[in-house]
Amino acid sequence: MSFKRLYKAKSFTGGSSGIAEYRADKVVHVGHSYGSIITNLFLPRYGFLSAGVILTGFLIDNQFANLKVEIADLSYAPEHNPALFANRTSGYLAFGSITALQADSFKKDALDPNVLSLWNDGIQSSLGVGEVLTLGTGVGDLVEDFTGPLQIFVGENDFAFCAGQCAGTFNMTQLHGIYPNVKDLDVYLQPDTGHVAQLSLNATAGYKVIFNFLKKNGI
Known part of the structure; x- marks a missing residue:
């Protein structure tokens, strides 16, 4: 398989993607x-x-x-937010509190509290132990x-x-x-x-x- 063909989108989608033939x-x-x-x-x-x-x-x-990882107050992801992380294993962590999330991620002057709440409650991602270690x-x-x-x-x-x-x-x-x-x-x-x-x-x-x-x- 040629290098060019290997990196075509359908190499990863089996040809089912609508962008399979897109060439950037x-x-x-x-x-x-x-x-x-x-x-x-x-x-x-x-x-x-x-x-x-x-x-x-x-x-x-x-x-x-x-870098002080402890600012994130990391906790076991499935226990922290079962609705978001029920399918995560013991190798996954999450911010331990909304306060930790704010301290790590935002400056008060440019913070929309609604965005912070939405991210914390509905869209934040988990963090792999391997990510922290590397x-x-x-x-x-x-x-x-x-x-x-x-x-x-x-x-x-x-x-x-x-x-x-x-x-x-x-x-x-x-x-x-x-x-x-x-x-x-x-x-x-x-x-x-x-x-x-x-x-x-x-x-x-x-x-x-x-x-x-x-x-x-x-x-």
């Missing part, structure tokens, strides 16, 4: 939090597949090594083969990666050393925003920043 001219890889860690790990090996990369809820800085995997590794544009987009007050204050925690010279061949390296701190920038009140402004970055680079 360019692919931008976007991650958030642990998804950004996985995307960053992907780049040294398969960076040639990406026209551009957006890493949100992520930053290589002098605070990440001090949080630092690949972070800071040399990425030589990716040559497209890369934007690191993080809330100014991200607790997970910056202990609540990202300004002054990262070094652009260090980042250029990690990503030496990128076309355009940008770090953007979304003002008054915590870890989950996508659900904050100023999310629209954040998305404009991301899309303007891609547009500037011809994507």
Whole structure:
């Protein structure tokens, strides 16, 4: 099977998907939090597949090594919320309280309490023990083969990666050393925003920043 054929959508859907024959001219890889860690790990090996990369809820800085997982007050997911997590095994955790979820994920100034309640009660996802144990995997590794544009987009007050204050925690010279061949390296701190920038009140402004970055680079 050719490489091109392997990555066609119907290779994974058995041909039943309506997008099976869709062919993208360019692919931008976007991650958030642990998804950004996985995307960053992907780049040294398969960076040639990406026209551009957006890493949100992520930053290589002098605070990440001090990440305090206990802020999440992690608990056994099925006991915490049986309605959401009844089918999870003992390997899955969840935020122990709505207070822990808020402290880890949001800045008060950009928080809609209704969104917080909805997420806590109805749409939050569980957290695998393996995810917690591998949080630092690949972070800071040399990425030589990716040559497209890369934007690191993080809330100014991200607790997970910056202990609540990202300004002054990262070094652009260090980042250029990690990503030496990128076309355009940008770090953007979304003002008054915590870890989950996508659900904050100023999310629209954040998305404009991301899309303007891609547009500037011809994507």
